[in-house]
Amino acid sequence: MNNRLILTSAFLVAVNLLPLAGVLFFGWSVYEVVLLFWAENLVVGLYALARMVTLLSRNGDKRMLLLIPFFCFHFGMFTIVHGMFVIHMFRPEDHVSGGTGMSLWIPFLALLISHGASYVVNFLGKKEYQGMQGQEVMMAPYKRVAILHITILLGGFLVNALGQPIFALALLVVLKIVIDVITHGREHREKQAAEKRVEKTGRADSDVFRSWD
Numbered sequence: 001m002n003n004r005l006i007l008t009s010a011f012l013v014a015v016n017l018l019p020l021a022g023v024l025f026f027g028w029s030v031y032e033v034v035l036l037f038w039a040e041n042l043v044v045g046l047y048a049l050a051r052m053v054t055l056l057s058r059n060g061d062k063r064m065l066l067l068i069p070f071f072c073f074h075f076g077m078f079t080i081v082h083g084m085f086v087i088h089m090f091r092p093e094d095h096v097s098g099g100t101g102m103s104l105w106i107p108f109l110a111l112l113i114s115h116g117a118s119y120v121v122n123f124l125g126k127k128e129y130q131g132m133q134g135q136e137v138m139m140a141p142y143k144r145v146a147i148l149h150i151t152i153l154l155g156g157f158l159v160n161a162l163g164q165p166i167f168a169l170a171l172l173v174v175l176k177i178v179i180d181v182i183t184h185g186r187e188h189r190e191k192q193a194a195e196k197r198v199e200k201t202g203r204a205d206s207d208v209f210r211s212w213d
Contacts, residue, residue: 007121008114008117008118008121008122008184009181009184009185011114011117011118012114012118012177012180012181012184013177013180013181014114015107015110015111015113015114016173016176016177016180017177018102018106018107018110019032019033019036019037019107019173019176020170020173020174020177021102022102022107023166023169023170023173024166024170025102026102028102028169029092029164029169030090030156030159030160030164030169030172031086031090031091031092032104033156033169033172033173034086034090034152034153034156035086035087035090035091035104036104036107036108037148037149037152037176038079038082038083038086038149039104039108039111040108040111041079041082041083041141041145041149042079043108043111043112043115044115044141044144044145045071045075045076045079045141046112046115047115047116047118047119048071048075048137048138048140048141049068049071049072050119051119051123051129051132051137052064052067052068052071052134052137052138053068054123054124054129055129055132055134055137056068058129059129059130061133061134063134064134067134067135067138070138071138075141075142078142078145082145082149086153089156089157090156090160118184144183147179147183148176148179148180148183151175151176151179152172152175152176155172155175156172159172
């Protein structure tokens with residue numbers, strides 16, 4: 001594991017410790033935890049869009065002129081439906097916004113910075129965009145949602161069924177950290193392998209969809 005990947009992975013873990021602090025010290029419910037993880041979809045979508053714009057501007061990939069508006073509409077609708085599901089299934093009737101002791105905006109902004117750091121350090125700094133295709137950049141957020149959020153939603157239902165004990169909520173956050181670190185490391189190792197294939201063969205492997213961090 002190279003130094004840049006260690007740095008961005010450590011930053012990712014540190015940011016994910018904020019919701020753990022929310023659970024342990026500020027009395028967060030499963031709703032706050034799942035809502036924050038849903039909100040990360042907004043961050044994921046934003047930086048996926050930034051990656052697609054980068055492919056257009058630096059690789060000259062004209063297909064992005066069609067894929068970008070399609071992604072904005074489709075991923076936007078997906079995120080809205082996902083958010084409505086989270087609110088309907090997990091929001092308690094007596095929920096009071098801003099009453100958790102630590103605003104959800106704090107970890108949300110930290111996630112924005114964390115994903116931004118990975119975009120700047122890895123995608124731009126290491127020029128990962130040179131070996132990537134527009135389709136895989138567009139599809140990557142969906143793969144991440146499938147891997148992470150299905151697990152989180154199932155875990156949320158289980159925590160609710162158990163009466164939301166603090167250890168179960170903390171375990172849910174830890175599970176999310178583990179999944180994030182594994183997918184983050186796998187993504188960038190696969191990108192490095194793709195870069196080597198490009199150097200040897202002169203073309204990218206467009207049939208391999210890699211997960212987004």
